[in-house]
Amino acid sequence: MRHGDFSELAAFIAVAEAGSFTRASAKLGLSQSAVSYSVRMLEQRLGVRLISRTTRSLSLTDAGERMLRNLRPAFEHIESEIAAVTSLRDKPAGTIRITTFRYAAMSVLWPVMTTFLTEYPDIEMEVILDEGLTDIVAGRFDAGIRIGEQVQKDMVAVRIGPDLRMAVVGSPSYFQNRTIPMTPRDLGDHRGISYRQTTGGGLYAWEFERDSEELVVRMNGPLIINDSLMLEAAALDGLGLAYTFESQVSQYVADGRLIRVLDDWCQPFPGYHLYYPSRRQHTAAFALLVEALRFKG
Numbered sequence: 263m264r265h266g267d268f269s270e271l272a273a274f275i276a277v278a279e280a281g282s283f284t285r286a287s288a289k290l291g292l293s294q295s296a297v298s299y300s301v302r303m304l305e306q307r308l309g310v311r312l313i314s315r316t317t318r319s320l321s322l323t324d325a326g327e328r329m330l331r332n333l334r335p336a337f338e339h340i341e342s343e344i345a346a347v348t349s350l351r352d353k354p355a356g357t358i359r360i361t362t363f364r365y366a367a368m369s370v371l372w373p374v375m376t377t378f379l380t381e382y383p384d385i386e387m388e389v390i391l392d393e394g395l396t397d398i399v400a401g402r403f404d405a406g407i408r409i410g411e412q413v414q415k416d417m418v419a420v421r422i423g424p425d426l427r428m429a430v431v432g433s434p435s436y437f438q439n440r441t442i443p444m445t446p447r448d449l450g451d452h453r454g455i456s457y458r459q460t461t462g463g464g465l466y467a468w469e470f471e472r473d474s475e476e477l478v479v480r481m482n483g484p485l486i487i488n489d490s491l492m493l494e495a496a497a498l499d500g501l502g503l504a505y506t507f508e509s510q511v512s513q514y515v516a517d518g519r520l521i522r523v524l525d526d527w528c529q530p531f532p533g534y535h536l537y538y539p540s541r542r543q544h545t546a547a548f549a550l551l552v553e554a555l556r557f558k559g
Contacts, residue, residue, distance in 0.1 A: 273300035274312060275337055278322055278330045354547040355384035361396040362389065362407035365490055365510055370423040370534050370555070371407060378554050385547045393488055394459065399539060404548055410532030417537040422555040425530035427508040430468070431520040435500035443523050446470040446477045453502035454481025458488045468505045470527040477527075481505075533557075 276286040277297065287294040305312050312326035322330060362371060367389060375387060390396075390403070398406045409426065413419045430443075432452075443449055446468070457466040465486065468479040483502045487493055494511060497504035498519055504511075508528070514520040536555055538544070 270300045270304040270307075271333060272337070273297050274304055274326075275330060275333060277301055277313065277320070278326060279334075281320065283320070353384050354382055354545070354550055356545050356547045357386045357388060358405075358545075358548055358551055359388045359390070359403045360405050360407065361392050361398060361401060361403045363393045363490075364391050365507060366407045366534050367391060369509065374554050378551060382547065382550065385551075387551075393490075398537075404544065405536050405538040405552075407534055407536055410535045413535050413537045416540070418540045419535040419537045420552055420555070421533070421557045422536050423534035423557055424559055426533045427530050428469070428505055428528045429508040429511055429515070429522050430503055430505050430524045430528070431497055431511050431515065431522050432503045433498055433500040433520055434518070436497075436502065437521055442521075446479050446524060446527055449479050449481060449503070452481070453483040455483055455493055455496045455502045455504045456481055456486045457490075457493055457505070458486050466505070470524065471529045472527045 273286070273290065273292075276290050277283055280286040280289060283294050283298055283301075287297045290297060301313060308325075310325045311323050312329060314321050314323055360371070371389065375389075379385060379387065390401075395408065395412060396403065396406060398404075407422070410419065410421070430449075440452065441448070443452060449468070454468070458464070459466055465480060468481060470477045470479065481503070485496050485501055487496070490506065490510065493504050493506055494514070496502065497506075497511075498514065503523075511520055511522075515522045536552060
């Protein structure tokens with residue numbers, strides 16, 4: 263059956279139920295001539311008259327009575343299904359794929375995600391942890407979460423967290439026979455635990471700033487890793503200094519397991535952003551997640 267056949271059948275049912283082309287046209291929101299034309303085309307295609315017309319009234323033929331009797335339940339079922347599908351607009355559903363790294367996932371995504379998935383049980387989220395800068399378009403992700411300065415300029419970036427600070431920390435056992443560094447230049451006398459970036463393979467540079475003076479230090483040390491948890495473990499075990507997120511080691515500093523140095527050289531910088539392509543058409547579920555993650559501070 264052609265697409266247009268459905269509109270013709272709908273016109274016929276409306277006329278048959280209303281008993282009038284005028285009332286049927288008002289119900290359908292169409293002109294009387296359009297409704298009349300649809301019914302006439304249906305009769306021509308079927309090769310049988312469905313409605314007997316006079317100047318004062320109309321009535322269904324036997325063929326028309328049979329068609330109405332058999333079609334009405336089917337159309338009622340269609341209308342019911344359309345209403346059911348339409349109601350899903352109030353129940354967002356679907357899968358949202360996000361790529362990020364472990365610390366961002368635990369610090370800004372997880373607190374929102376648990377409440378979000380409880381509130382919208384028909385939404386499913388897939389979170390892929392990757393320490394590198396994943397190509398979200400090639401990877402078919404809906405969005406990624408990274409530090410603001412890492413987001414590409416052609417992406418839409420939504421701030422989802424406060425400013426961040428880095429921290430240089432070492433264990434008491436590490437500092438037992440070493441001098442506390444007072445400036446980043448003193449780090450040349452120290453051993454550092456280096457972090458290798460997954461994307462590009464380079465070692466993460468330690469960046470410092472104070473009073474408009476900027477310094478970049480590349481450390482030498484006994485260990486190179488690409489996992490933040492191992493970075494913390496190595497610092498706690500006294501293998502060297504670690505350069506990591508302030509909030510990630512704040513509890514260790516507070517309980518004395520780590521000592522923080524060069525605090526005044528670690529300035530705040532833009533925190534986490536959710537980013538996604540501006541040209542992509544997103545679902546209602548994704549729009550709700552963006553608003554749930556948006557930083558309100």
